[in-house]
Amino acid sequence: SKPNTNVSVDLQFTHALTQVNFSAKGSNDNLKYTISSISIEGLANTGTYSFANNTWAVTGTAGTYVYPTAENASVSGTTVTTLDQSKGALMLMPQTMTANSKIKISYNVYNADDVQIDAVTDAEIALNGKDAWEAGKKIRYTLTLSSEGATISFAPEVGPWNTDDDKDTPVTPVTPPAE
Secondary structure (H helix, E strand, O other): OOOOOOOOOOOOOOOOOEEEEEEEEEOOOOOEEEEEEEEEEEEOOEEEEEOOOOEEEEEOOOEEEEOOOOOOEEEEOOOOEEOOOOOOOEEEOOOOOOOOOEEEEEEEEEOOOOOEEEEEEEEEEEOOOOOOOOOOEEEEEEEEEOOOOOOEEEEEEEEEOOOOOOEEOOOOOEOOOOO
16 A cells, blocks of 8 residues: 655646736827727637647637727826726737737717717727737737827837736827728
């Protein structure tokens, strides 16, 4: 018979996915913006995770993921507003951004008298060449909405899930499609 031995086993837990969230601010203090939709498109939508070395082999570029914002989420002026919902973060496969990777956003613009002065539909922000997503990291895209839909810029903040040590990375503004 074998003696009964208690052996402890250390289990390392790491997040295998990337957490993605959004914030937004306006480009004008006197305007209000209501966001009707945000999505990330053209992402790898299949993959295989290796527990041995904590890596992903990802394929496909047809993944579209809608970020769950509050209905007509409101942003006032140039104050950064987080768009997080209690169950709102996207948990996506770590990956390198490609020519197909983009953010799409639709929103309305209102003046100080709550009169709608513009509507921006499916403005696209290219992610090609931007920071790759890493396993166990969080990324927050802060979108800057223009008063007339002329430009949208964003600065991703990247950091581990368990700290608030995010960093800003400036990105060149992008022009949305002409209406």
